[in-house]
Amino acid sequence: MSSTYVYVTYIRTAPENLWQALTSPEFQKQYWFGMHQESSWQAGADWKLCFSDGRVADAGKVLEIDPPRRLVLEWKNQFRPEMKEEGPTRCIYELEPVDDAVKLTITHTSPREKSKVIEAVSGGWPKVLSSLKSLLETGRPMPAIHKPA
Amino acid sequence: MSMDAVFKALSDPSRRQLLDRLHDHNGQTLNDLCSGLEMTRQAVTKHLAILEAANLVATRKQGREKLHFINPVPINDIAERWIGKFERGRLKALAELKRNLEREEP
Numbered sequence: 001m002s003s004t005y006v007y008v009t010y011i012r013t014a015p016e017n018l019w020q021a022l023t024s025p026e027f028q029k030q031y032w033f034g035m036h037q038e039s040s041w042q043a044g045a046d047w048k049l050c051f052s053d054g055r056v057a058d059a060g061k062v063l064e065i066d067p068p069r070r071l072v073l074e075w076k077n078q079f080r081p082e083m084k085e086e087g088p089t090r091c092i093y094e095l096e097p098v099d100d101a102v103k104l105t106i107t108h109t110s111p112r113e114k115s116k117v118i119e120a121v122s123g124g125w126p127k128v129l130s131s132l133k134s135l136l137e138t139g140r141p142m143p144a145i146h147k148p149a
Numbered sequence: 150m151s152m153d154a155v156f157k158a159l160s161d162p163s164r165r166q167l168l169d170r171l172h173d174h175n176g177q178t179l180n181d182l183c184s185g186l187e188m189t190r191q192a193v194t195k196h197l198a199i200l201e202a203a204n205l206v207a208t209r210k211q212g213r214e215k216l217h218f219i220n221p222v223p224i225n226d227i228a229e230r231w232i233g234k235f236e237r238g239r240l241k242a243l244a245e246l247k248r249n250l251e252r253e254e255p
Binding site: 003004005006007008009010105107122125126127129130131133134 | 204226
């Protein structure tokens, strides 16, 4: 029995704009509570999510990448021992044009039942996605009042 | 994806009960969701369709099964729209307090 959460949001933008927002560190800092990701964004490349002070929160590899449609990341927690020992989770981004918007589906899965990593990120994803939607649709991110766990 | 659809979907206690069940155990089939409920299978199907149309429930195929997941993003959008504004006011007040206190220091 695995742990899976699915997050879906519809954002009125073009798939290319959303893809850029998902993969550009400068963009990420505006909606990911100051955090950003580093990667060359090629299949097999390293990937990491960093706090604003540079510490690494999560890291892994780019497993699949097909801009602007699909991105699959191996996602391992790096800063909490009890979560780090759980090993890798998998995060799938899917972008699908729907009318004048893009349906963004994020599926975050761990092979473990009651995964602490999946539980921990479940508090962050809705906030990150609300802020991303706000930024792309209005040009303003949500204020960074909620720090991720 | 309108906020009206979200509020309408949430206005029904049976649909809130289905969301609570998904919150307790995410990724259930229709059969899983029906077990132990007073509702008929048809009613559950109808409620799930309304929840899915409001983007409160997302589905994924896994083999031959269709799994249902609670999608918290629209509810978070609502929270940000109203509750977030209160927190912003509180933070602004704190920032002003800090500025005033620091100004009084020698």
